[in-house]
Amino acid sequence: MLAASPELTINKLPKSLHPLSVAPMMDRTDRHCRYFLRQISRRTLLYTEMVTSMAILNGDRQKLLGFDRSEHPLALQIGGDKPQDLAKCAQIAAEFGYDEVNLNVGCPSSRVQSGNFGACLMLQPEHVAECIAAMIVATKLPVTIKHRIGVDEVDNYEALARFVSIVSQTGCQRFSVHARKAWLQGLSPKENREIPPLRYDLVHQLKQDFPQLLIEINGGFTSLEQVQTQLEVVDAVMIGRAAYDNPYLLADVDREIYGESTPIPSRDQIATAMLPYIDDWITSGGRLNSITRHMLQLFHGQPGSRIWRRIITEQSVLLGAGTEVIERALSRSTQE
Numbered sequence: 001m002l003a004a005s006p007e008l009t010i011n012k013l014p015k016s017l018h019p020l021s022v023a024p025m026m027d028r029t030d031r032h033c034r035y036f037l038r039q040i041s042r043r044t045l046l047y048t049e050m051v052t053s054m055a056i057l058n059g060d061r062q063k064l065l066g067f068d069r070s071e072h073p074l075a076l077q078i079g080g081d082k083p084q085d086l087a088k089c090a091q092i093a094a095e096f097g098y099d100e101v102n103l104n105v106g107c108p109s110s111r112v113q114s115g116n117f118g119a120c121l122m123l124q125p126e127h128v129a130e131c132i133a134a135m136i137v138a139t140k141l142p143v144t145i146k147h148r149i150g151v152d153e154v155d156n157y158e159a160l161a162r163f164v165s166i167v168s169q170t171g172c173q174r175f176s177v178h179a180r181k182a183w184l185q186g187l188s189p190k191e192n193r194e195i196p197p198l199r200y201d202l203v204h205q206l207k208q209d210f211p212q213l214l215i216e217i218n219g220g221f222t223s224l225e226q227v228q229t230q231l232e233v234v235d236a237v238m239i240g241r242a243a244y245d246n247p248y249l250l251a252d253v254d255r256e257i258y259g260e261s262t263p264i265p266s267r268d269q270i271a272t273a274m275l276p277y278i279d280d281w282i283t284s285g286g287r288l289n290s291i292t293r294h295m296l297q298l299f300h301g302q303p304g305s306r307i308w309r310r311i312i313t314e315q316s317v318l319l320g321a322g323t324e325v326i327e328r329a330l331s332r333s334t335q336e
């Protein structure tokens with residue numbers, strides 16, 4: 001068994017500061033989605049969608065990286081494989097006010113592979129360590145990593161532990177581990193989130209063997225009971241699809257996971273809290289649908305869910321649509 005370096009001294013991330021996070025999800029966890037989720041839980045750590053280092057360095061930064069202050073605590077996830085580019089991006093993340101910067105070593109899409117980043121980097125732990133080390137030098141922010149338990153045929157625990165050992169020697173302390181391997185050929189990204197079996201035992205073993213690291217487990221969690229059970233074994237849990245498909249799942253988090261005594265917001269209160277934000281967005285020329293598409297599942301499992309979704313879907317795209325659509329959907333869905 002490979003142990004982590006005894007000289008490890010960098011300790012930027014207090015233990016269990018973030019026992020729960022919402023996973024980075026392309027085309028989902030954009031700023032509107034995060035603002036919405038923030039109305040449901042004040043404490044959960046939120047991640048951006050993955051933004052590539054090329055986009056950050058060459059694109060419209062304000063558009064790509066801008067966020068509302070209320071979204072804190074917020075981590076920027078970056079995709080890339082060039083240490084100096086990533087270092088520059090980490091600096092930029094700090095200038096923008098992010099709380100954490102995370103390197104994506106878990107995405108299996110072919111677009112990402114052709115850039116030699118994402119999950120294929122799991123096969124190059126020394127290179128990943130170079131990337132992370134450059135980022136750590138460039139910023140005071142905690143630099144974290146999200147990865148898989150393996151790729152292709154390299155899916156044994158020894159290879160995983162070797163990866164974590166090598167990367168942790170840079171001082172990287174938080175490892176978010178999607179408890180599935182990725183098949184780089186033959187499976188789509190969606191299939192790679194469903195077909196390879198979940199191996200929570202491997203992530204638990206990592207925590208046993210690297211007790212000084214923050215190990216976050218990810219993959220397939222759908223309830224806070226499951227989260228609590230995992231927190232007995234690992235430091236944190238990351239939820240992706242379930243938080244998007246049933247966002248009200250997060251309503252109990254501040255009390256149940258963070259021990260706060262703040263009242264649980266009702267679904268109506270959450271929708272109503274979005275109105276000033278939506279007004280501002282529309283006044284600045286934005287479209288209602290950009291925000292409301294993330295709110296469709298607010299009433300997931302409730303009697304008024306169908307009518308809520310129907311009104312929002314049909315009416316948010318109409319020319320000139322504004323907050324009255326939300327008010328109408330709220331009043332109709334609560335009559336159900």
Ligand SMILES: Cc1cc2nc3c(=O)[nH]c(=O)nc-3n(C[C@H](O)[C@H](O)[C@H](O)COP(=O)(O)O)c2cc1C
Nearest residue numbers: 023024025026049050104178219220221239240241
């Ligand atoms: C639509 C979608 C987009 C995703 N985009 C990213 C991404 O940008 N970066 C990343 O590291 N993982 C991404 N993932 C993977 C999730 O972060 C997470 O690891 C995966 O969904 C497993 O967690 P879950 O079972 O709780 O959903 C994405 C997942 C989905 C469903």
